[in-house]
Amino acid sequence: MSERTGILLVVSGPSGSGKTTLCRRLAGEKAAHYSISCTTREPRPGEIADQDYHFVSPAEFRARLDAGDFLEHAQVHGNFYGTLRSEVMGYLEAGTDVVMDIDVQGAAQVRACVEPAIQRARVDLFVMPPGEQELHARLVGRGTDSAAIIALRMQNARDEIQHWPSYAYRLVSATHEEDYARIKALLTTEQLRVSRLR
Numbered sequence: 001m002s003e004r005t006g007i008l009l010v011v012s013g014p015s016g017s018g019k020t021t022l023c024r025r026l027a028g029e030k031a032a033h034y035s036i037s038c039t040t041r042e043p044r045p046g047e048i049a050d051q052d053y054h055f056v057s058p059a060e061f062r063a064r065l066d067a068g069d070f071l072e073h074a075q076v077h078g079n080f081y082g083t084l085r086s087e088v089m090g091y092l093e094a095g096t097d098v099v100m101d102i103d104v105q106g107a108a109q110v111r112a113c114v115e116p117a118i119q120r121a122r123v124d125l126f127v128m129p130p131g132e133q134e135l136h137a138r139l140v141g142r143g144t145d146s147a148a149i150i151a152l153r154m155q156n157a158r159d160e161i162q163h164w165p166s167y168a169y170r171l172v173s174a175t176h177e178e179d180y181a182r183i184k185a186l187l188t189t190e191q192l193r194v195s196r197l198r
Contacts, residue, residue, distance in 0.1 A: 004195045005121055006092035007032075007187060009099045012107045013127030014157030016138040018173050022127065022183050023101040031187060032097040035087045038064070041079035054084075071118070072102060072109035081106075092121050097187060104163040111166070123190045125183070126167040129157070130174065 009032065013019040027034035038054040040061050049055050056064075061080045065073060073082030083100060091098045098121075100110070107124055129135035135157055139150045164170050169186060173179055 004095055004191060005117070006095055007097040007123060007190045007194060008088060008092060008110070008118060008121040009097065009183075009187060009190070010107050010110050010122060010124040011099060011101050011127060011183075012104050012124070012160070012163075012167070014129065014135065014160045015153045016135050016142075016157070017127040017129045018138075018176065018179055019127040020101050021176065022179055023099045025180055026099050026183065026187070031184065032099040033091045035083055035098050035100045037081050037083050037087075037102070038070075039079060039081045071113065072106040074103060074105040074109075076103070089117065092117060097191070104160050104166075107163075108166070120194065123169070123186070124167045125169045125171060125186065126164040127179070128161060128164060128170060128172045130172055132157075134173075 009026075011019050011023055023032075023034060026032045036050065036052070036054055038056050038061060040056060040058045043049065043053070043055055047053065058080065061082065064070065064084070065080075065082070069084055069086070070082040071085045071088055073080060075081075083102065083106065088098050088100070100106075102110070110118065110122060111124065113119070113122075129138070132154070136150070136154060139145065139153055145153065171179060171182055171186075
């Protein structure tokens with residue numbers, strides 16, 4: 001048995017805040033397991049099944065939802081998204097940290113989960129953009145969305161930011177390196193919290 005249980009680091013923030021880059025870097029540097037969500041939407045160009053998402057049919061998603069397989073789930077723009085318990089529980093018990101990149105709806109469901117293992121392991125972080133102008137510049141800089149989509153993302157960001165007081169931690173984005181140093185420090189601090197006595 002590991003000397004500690006894993007940390008369940010739940011990370012939320014508006015599109016363009018840098019949260020996904022931070023989460024994927026933690027996974028890429030083997031600092032945590034990146035929890036891959038299920039979705040019923042079609043893959044976008046360049047997305048890889050079982051690496052970016054587990055792509056499932058609506059019928060399979062509903063069957064797994066009815067079976068209680070999801071730790072959290074949401075319907076967004078007509079598509080379902082959710083995190084399987086199997087993407088989280090085994091890793092936590094083995095002492096492996098897990099990072100979840102999910103929206104505020106999903107984070108609220110994880111926060112409300114009564115399972116002792118989740119409550120013991122969970123810590124949540126809201127990544128905020130430094131300001132609206134910088135967020136807008138980041139979204140435009142991606143070069144992937146129309147002006148209408150960017151306007152929608154900006155409105156969604158304003159709505160999501162209202163939820164940051166529900167999170168244990170808040171990170172106001174600076175540079176990629178500064179943000180990554182902070183999230184790594186948070187993970188280290190939380191690892192100390194859940195260390196088991198020998």
